[in-house]
Amino acid sequence: MDATLTDAPGSNAPEMSLSLLELNTWISYQLDQWVAWTEQQGEDWLSWPSLNERNPTLGHLFIHAFSPMHRYADQVIGQPPADDAQLHADSWVAIQLWARQCLARHREVCTGLAAGEAARMVRFQTRTVGELHVSVGECMTHACTHCFWHLGGIAHMLRLGGTTAPPQHSDLIFWAAQLHAQAEAEPA
Numbered sequence: 271m272d273a274t275l276t277d278a279p280g281s282n283a284p285e286m287s288l289s290l291l292e293l294n295t296w297i298s299y300q301l302d303q304w305v306a307w308t309e310q311q312g313e314d315w316l317s318w319p320s321l322n323e324r325n326p327t328l329g330h331l332f333i334h335a336f337s338p339m340h341r342y343a344d345q346v347i348g349q350p351p352a353d354d355a356q357l358h359a360d361s362w363v364a365i366q367l368w369a370r371q372c373l374a375r376h377r378e379v380c381t382g383l384a385a386g387e388a389a390r391m392v393r394f395q396t397r398t399v400g401e402l403h404v405s406v407g408e409c410m411t412h413a414c415t416h417c418f419w420h421l422g423g424i425a426h427m428l429r430l431g432g433t434t435a436p437p438q439h440s441d442l443i444f445w446a447a448q449l450h451a452q453a454e455a456e457p458a
Contacts, residue, residue, distance in 0.1 A: 290380040290388075290407070293414040294373060297339075299445045300421055301369050303437040304332075311433070313362045318431055320424075324397075328424050329359030332369070335420035338413040339372040343379035345394040346406050380410055 288296075308315075316329030325331040333354055341351035352375070358364045388407030395401055404412075425436040 290383075290410050290414070291377065293411070294339075294377045294380065296442055296445045297414060297417050298373050300418065300437070300440040301366065301373065303440040304421070305366055307437040308362055313360075315428060315431075315433065316360055316362060316365070318427065320427065327359055328427060329362075329365060331420060331424055332365055333357050333359055335417045335424070336369040336372040338416045339376040342394055342409050342413045343375045346379055346392055346409060347382075351395065376410065376413060 316327060316332070318328045320326060320328050320331045322331060325334045337352070337354045340354075344351045352372075354368065357368055383406065388405060388410075390406045391403060392406050392409055393401055393403050394409055402409075421440070428436040
């Protein structure tokens with residue numbers, strides 16, 4: 271069976287989508303959950319081993335989770351990718367500032383995309399497999415999915431390490447439910 275990135279003609283599947291800006295907002299919400307949790311738990315978890323040679327601690331892995339949001343956005347608009355090599359993976363202040371910069375850059379570039387530009391093909395450099403040739407939309411969507419994939423992995427590693435309650439209720443469904451509850455509570 272061939273897989274495509276678009277709905278097959280005649281498909282009975284309901285049309286649904288989340289914009290890049292909505293994904294960005296959800297990840298911002300997730301970061302807020304991590305900030306609140308770390309304020310209560312402390313920063314010791316940053317030094318826990320990640321079992322990943324490239325990102326040896328959970329602090330490094332947290333930086334790695336957010337970096338493509340900045341790096342890929344830079345490349346989409348033809349600028350050199352931001353360098354996160356000098357960040358201090360043991361400083362929660364530095365890590366969360368970087369994460370917010372990555373989110374802001376991603377949002378800035380997504381907001382500036384012209385209609386139809388998401389389909390434009392772009393070549394960009396990854397750190398793991400080198401150059402890839404994909405659409406702007408795929409590139410910017412991957413930056414988001416990469417982030418929440420690794421945040422979930424970090425939460426899993428914290429549980430394996432004995433932390434019974436890493437940041438809770440940061441899944442998309444909780445964010446969406448909160449938005450709907452706020453909208454329903456607003457006066458008409």
